[in-house]
Amino acid sequence: MREFLKNNLKGFTSSKLKQTIDEGIASKDEAILVGLGVLFEEYYQSIDDNTKQHFLEYLSSLL
Numbered sequence: 001m002r003e004f005l006k007n008n009l010k011g012f013t014s015s016k017l018k019q020t021i022d023e024g025i026a027s028k029d030e031a032i033l034v035g036l037g038v039l040f041e042e043y044y045q046s047i048d049d050n051t052k053q054h055f056l057e058y059l060s061s062l063l
Helices: 002-009 014-027 032-046 049-062
Strands: none
Touching: 002 032, 014 032
């Protein structure tokens, strides 16, 4: 599933990726959550510990 989703997004420009994410969120379709989870995982695994800490502090402030 992860590879399928990543392959579907491969080559997207930042504006196309933003459009896809925005449309998915606006649709209220819970299926988008799987794709967002894959993107979250890729992002989270790519950032350093300091950035993770700031990111997690921000996320916890939203809850």
